[in-house]
Amino acid sequence: MNFEHVFHPASDPAAPTLLLLHGTGADEHDLIGLGRALDPKAALLSPRGKVNENGANRWFRRLREGVYDVDDIIERTHELAGFVEAAADRYRLDRGRLIAVGFSNGANIAAATLLLRPGLLRGAALFAAGAPLQEREPERVDLAGTSVFVSAGEADMMIPIDxxxxxxxxxxxRSADVELREHPGGHALPPAVLGRAREWLSELPVGERD
Known part of the structure; x- marks a missing residue:
């Protein structure tokens, strides 16, 4: 359990566990409200990114604005995945109910986790997300059975919609079931997108996988 984190157990045993991954400059408390808005009965597991960029918490290093350190992404992704596995054992979480919820930098580390550690997550809701491994084509892993909600703003100046x-x-x-929801705004999570993400999550079948 090598990450500072908070954990709130589910109030319904059938509810998913939301792995909350904050954006740059935030911490493990930042997305608790978002997790409750998405599913008030869900368990919430919210770690803090370990990278310090001029006093701001991040999940991985970047070489400059918009240019990521891919080797660091890979290392940090596997480190995060190890934490998630340990937390699942400690808190007795159903791994078939693990859903990542990330914003910006947190969405990017969640995306990397999907691509580098297939099978760890049942799904992910990625807000203001980009392609963290664009500089190095990910392996052709099999993501069949994994559901992903991606939102992006057409006017986002931090992470271009492309x-x-x-x-x-x-x-x-890689056979994931993907819903891409574009909106006219910037680097944000508009209420309409949040509403659709809530619906997406409620429709997602979760539970033990074979």
Whole structure:
């Protein structure tokens, strides 16, 4: 359990566990409200990113704005996956109910987790997401049975919408069930997108996989 984190157990044993992954400059408390908005009965597992960029918490290093350190992404993704596995054992979580919820940098580490550790997550809701492994084509892993909700703003100046489209393509090519929801705004999570994400999550069948 090598990440600072908070955990709130589910109030319904049939509810999923939401792995909450914050954006740059936030911490393990930042997305608790989002998790409750998505599913008030869900268990919430919310770690803090370990990378410090000028005092701001992040999940992986970047070489400059918009340019990621891919080797660091790979290392940090496997480290995060190890934490999730340990947390699942400690808190007795059903691994078939693990859903990542990430915003911006958190969405990107969640996307990397899908691509680098297939089978760890049942699904993911990725808000203001990009393609973290664009500089190095991910392996053709099998993501059949994995559901992903991706949202992106057409006016996003931090993560161009083409990055979200590339991510959606990468996931779809690996047999994930992907819903890409574009909106006219910027680097944000509009209420209409949040509402659709809530519906998406409620429709997602979760439970033990074979």
């Amino acid at each position: 990055q979200a489209r590339l991510l959606a393509t990468q996931l779809t090519e």
